[in-house]
Amino acid sequence: MAIDLNDILNEFNLESEIDRYGNGHINDTYLTNSRKYILQRINTNVFKNPEKLMDNIEKVTDFLREKIIAEGGNPKRETMKVIRTRYNKNHYRIDDNNVFRVYEYVNNTISIETSKSYTDLYNAGKGFGHFQKLLSDFPAEQLYETIPNFHNTPSRVDNLVKAINEDKMGRAKDIQQEIDFALEFSKEASVVTDAIAKGDILLRVTHNDTKINNILFDEKTREAVCVIDLDTVMPGSILYDFGDALRMGGSTGAEDETDLSKVNFDAKAFEAFAKGFCSETMHSMTEMEKELLPFSVKLMTYECGIRFLTDYLEGDTYFKIHRPGHNLDRARNQFKIVADIHKQQDDLLKIIKQL
Ligand code: ADP
Numbered sequence: 001m002a003i004d005l006n007d008i009l010n011e012f013n014l015e016s017e018i019d020r021y022g023n024g025h026i027n028d029t030y031l032t033n034s035r036k037y038i039l040q041r042i043n044t045n046v047f048k049n050p051e052k053l054m055d056n057i058e059k060v061t062d063f064l065r066e067k068i069i070a071e072g073g074n075p076k077r078e079t080m081k082v083i084r085t086r087y088n089k090n091h092y093r094i095d096d097n098n099v100f101r102v103y104e105y106v107n108n109t110i111s112i113e114t115s116k117s118y119t120d121l122y123n124a125g126k127g128f129g130h131f132q133k134l135l136s137d138f139p140a141e142q143l144y145e146t147i148p149n150f151h152n153t154p155s156r157v158d159n160l161v162k163a164i165n166e167d168k169m170g171r172a173k174d175i176q177q178e179i180d181f182a183l184e185f186s187k188e189a190s191v192v193t194d195a196i197a198k199g200d201i202l203l204r205v206t207h208n209d210t211k212i213n214n215i216l217f218d219e220k221t222r223e224a225v226c227v228i229d230l231d232t233v234m235p236g237s238i239l240y241d242f243g244d245a246l247r248m249g250g251s252t253g254a255e256d257e258t259d260l261s262k263v264n265f266d267a268k269a270f271e272a273f274a275k276g277f278c279s280e281t282m283h284s285m286t287e288m289e290k291e292l293l294p295f296s297v298k299l300m301t302y303e304c305g306i307r308f309l310t311d312y313l314e315g316d317t318y319f320k321i322h323r324p325g326h327n328l329d330r331a332r333n334q335f336k337i338v339a340d341i342h343k344q345q346d347d348l349l350k351i352i353k354q355l
């Protein structure tokens with residue numbers, strides 16, 4: 001069925017020209033020409049219950065808004081605002097594959113994709129850390145789990161093994177080296193989930209997708225303004241948010257850079273982000289959480305790498321790709337970073353101890 005985006009905007013009482021926008025791997029994002037609204041088609045292949053997903057996002061943003069007002073911040077800039085339809089719903093469903101939502105566009109901000117300075121990383125750390133702090137007393141039981149086992153790394157390993165065994169596209173034979181790497185590291189996959197099960201790591205309300213383009217920066221001061229992409233806000237570990245942000249934030253290359261000599265893990269980037277993040281969260285972290293901060297970056301990068309590899313084996317059905325082999329390139333890139341972090345693990349722990 002052909003969809004006319006203007007009809008969709010109408011449903012939200014809006015009228016504007018509209019263009020494709022952003023670099024997310026999941027949803028289809030559009031910006032109105034007035035630069036006032038973001039329209040998104042929710043990826044219903046990924047998010048099976050968009051109604052409950054949108055209820056989560058409204059609960060979280062309403063909660064954040066009150067906190068931001070209480071601390072004297074600017075709620076129009078510091079949290080997202082869901083626009084309701086003319087029937088007062090937080091989304092517009094046409095059919096199972098076409099579920100739309102609208103947010104206010106956060107003005108005078110930029111997204112940072114790859115080139116970032118240490119100051120940007122410090123600011124991103126502070127932004128994600130502050131988000132974590134604001135949500136520290138959000139009632140977790142009110143949240144629907146939008147993607148079950150999202151950061152359950154052992155379950156991600158199981159998915160990979162299944163994809164290797166099924167080998168639907170006949171691609172496994174050409175990527176033995178990547179498969180060996182993934183299986184070798186799987187020994188460490190359960191460190192965080194085991195610690196959660198034992199109670200050594202707290203379950204909190206976390207963002208779970210803290211890549212650098214999921215936080216908006218002020219276009220002039222480059223301070224972090226607003227955490228976006230709240231689809232995966234669910235109970236999780238603070239280590240997921242820390243580790244996932246540095247997966248891309250700490251890399252010297254883009255996530256899909258194929259010249260792996262350009263892809264390394266930069267300890268100074270780690271230090272800058274950690275300084276910002278810990279300035280907001282250190283007081284609330286357990287000893288075990290602090291100890292595992294460097295490991296979390298390796299774990300989250302590994303997890304993302306095996307997700308890309310699994311998607312490659314399954315025929316690229318989850319992440320948007322822009323060229324053949326894109327997911328394989330991304331997986332190789334992530335594994336290069338994993339190997340590099342592994343070598344620097346002791347130095348990274350020293351940095352945390354100094355903080
Ligand atoms: P995905 O889940 O596909 O990653 P996002 O929600 O992260 O989708 O949106 C994709 C991009 O669109 C973001 O990286 C950001 O650049 C831009 N964007 C999304 N929402 C807003 C907003 N409310 N204001 C300004 N830019 C936004």
Ligand code: GN1
Pocket residue numbers: 023024025026027046208209211214229231232255304
């Ligand atoms: C996806 O939605 P986006 O592009 O911000 C993915 C993350 C991955 C990331 C890899 C819901 O993030 O988990 O880490 O791609 N989001 C979802 O770049 O799967």
Ligand code: MG
Pocket residue numbers: 024025213214229
């Ligand atoms: Mg995103």
